[in-house]
Amino acid sequence: MCRLQLNTLLFLAWVLGYVVFLLSVRGMWTGKYTRSPLVRSLMVSMAAEGEPGAGGGGVEEALEWYRCCPELLGECLRPVFVQSRLDSSTKAFLEHSEEKSSWTFTQLYHSLVSSVLGPLVSRTSINGFLGRGSMFVFSEDQFQQLLRISPDWRAHRLLDLGAGDGGVTAMMESHFKEIYATEVSAPMKWHLQRRNYKVLGLDEWQRTGFQYDVITCLNLLDRCDNPLHLLQEIKESLVPKTGRLVLATVLPFEPYVEVGGRWERPKEHLIVNGKTWEEQVTNLSNGLLRLGFEVEAVTRLPYLCEGDMYNDYYVLDDAVFVLKVSDATLHMDR
Numbered sequence: 001m002c003r004l005q006l007n008t009l010l011f012l013a014w015v016l017g018y019v020v021f022l023l024s025v026r027g028m029w030t031g032k033y034t035r036s037p038l039v040r041s042l043m044v045s046m047a048a049e050g051e052p053g054a055g056g057g058g059v060e061e062a063l064e065w066y067r068c069c070p071e072l073l074g075e076c077l078r079p080v081f082v083q084s085r086l087d088s089s090t091k092a093f094l095e096h097s098e099e100k101s102s103w104t105f106t107q108l109y110h111s112l113v114s115s116v117l118g119p120l121v122s123r124t125s126i127n128g129f130l131g132r133g134s135m136f137v138f139s140e141d142q143f144q145q146l147l148r149i150s151p152d153w154r155a156h157r158l159l160d161l162g163a164g165d166g167g168v169t170a171m172m173e174s175h176f177k178e179i180y181a182t183e184v185s186a187p188m189k190w191h192l193q194r195r196n197y198k199v200l201g202l203d204e205w206q207r208t209g210f211q212y213d214v215i216t217c218l219n220l221l222d223r224c225d226n227p228l229h230l231l232q233e234i235k236e237s238l239v240p241k242t243g244r245l246v247l248a249t250v251l252p253f254e255p256y257v258e259v260g261g262r263w264e265r266p267k268e269h270l271i272v273n274g275k276t277w278e279e280q281v282t283n284l285s286n287g288l289l290r291l292g293f294e295v296e297a298v299t300r301l302p303y304l305c306e307g308d309m310y311n312d313y314y315v316l317d318d319a320v321f322v323l324k325v326s327d328a329t330l331h332m333d334r
Contacts, residue, residue, distance in 0.1 A: 065302040065315070074282035082146060082299040089139030089171075090304070097306045097313040134167045136304040137218050137248055137318065143172055146297050146322050147214075147244065155213035159205060159237070161230075162220040165191040172216070180205060180212070211239045218248040219303055219318065222255040227270045231291050235325050245293070245323040250303055250316045251280045281319045288323060297322040 070081045144151060156177050160169045163181035165188055173179055181197045182205055183189050192199050200208070215234050221227045234245055253272035256263040270287065274280035277300065285295050303318040 066300055068300045069278055072276065072278035074285060077282060077285055077295060077298055080295055080297050082297050084142055084299045084301050087139050087141055089141065090136065093136045093304060094313060134306050135164055137168050138171060138301055138320065140171045146299060146320065149175065157210065157212045159212040159215045161215065161217045163192055164188055166195045166197060168218060169197060170195065206233045206237050211237055212243060213239050214244050214246060216246040219250055221249050221270060222253055223257060225257050225266045226268045227266065228268045235292055238325060246320070247323055248318050248320045251277055251319050253280065277317060284319065292326055293323040294326040295321055296324055
């Protein structure tokens with residue numbers, strides 16, 4: 001009995017010490033040190049510039065989220081480059097992330113659960129269980145701009161590979177009659193099912209007996225064990241001629257696969273060379289061309305993720321492509 005009480009007291013002392021440590025760290029970030037310079041810069045720029053995207057694009061230039069020099073792109077990419085800008089949906093996501101990061105006790109609980117489950121469960125599943133870590137790749141307006149479609153455009157089937165909690169999928173759902181998704185994490189699958197998306201198995205989506213009008217593969221290639229095989233399966237699963245792949249990948253390209261709580265190198269290697277964003281995009285597009293795809297549009301967007309008690313949000317550089325199967329590949333398949 002005494003031993004049980006001692007263990008309980010030690011556990012409570014550990015939890016208390018952990019909370020005090022987190023609060024002290026949070027105090028450092030929220031005190032005289034700048035907690036999130038990017039958010040502060042963003043809000044100051046918004047106040048100075050008025051509506052996002054208006055005028056000289058001060059926000060984009062300050063953060064360099066959307067900056068691209070088209071003349072540095074490969075010759076075939078220059079005419080299809082789409083200049084994206086910060087819009088109201090992206091701004092709303094950032095403001096919501098900033099608000100959530102200030103919920104001190106919620107963030108303390110999230111941090112404690114992550115520390116306990118981290119060695120046993122993948123980060124994705126932990127985020128799904130806690131209902132945090134939502135991602136943002138593009139808004140509905142940006143999706144329409146990339147595909148050159150109107151707000152009332154409708155197609156039959158969308159497949160979102162590695163859909164997470166479905167937050168990004170929701171930006172596209174109004175354009176499709178049927179929405180399919182894949183996801184490894186069980187908690188994330190629950191979120192997708194609650195949105196009434198049809199969740200397919202990893203070895204099921206390419207064997208349904210039908211094809212998809214649009215397949216999205218958003219920030220999955222660098223977290224996939226067999227990226228080249230995946231691209232081949234996507235190519236075969238698109239509706240001939242009209243089917244499109246929306247592909248997003250983080251640059252610089254650093255592939256790792258999450259296995260439990262560990263990160264390992266993938267079995268297949270997709271190599272992307274180049275020092276600048278423009279060089280890397282050009283190199284990647286050449287690789288996609290060799291795989292049988294043709295680039296219809298490409299843009300630079302921030303890949304955003306909800307933050308925690310230390311940062312309002314996290315951001316990475318994304319290259320987002322709209323791809324179709326090349327005519328030469330279609331003729332070869334025949």
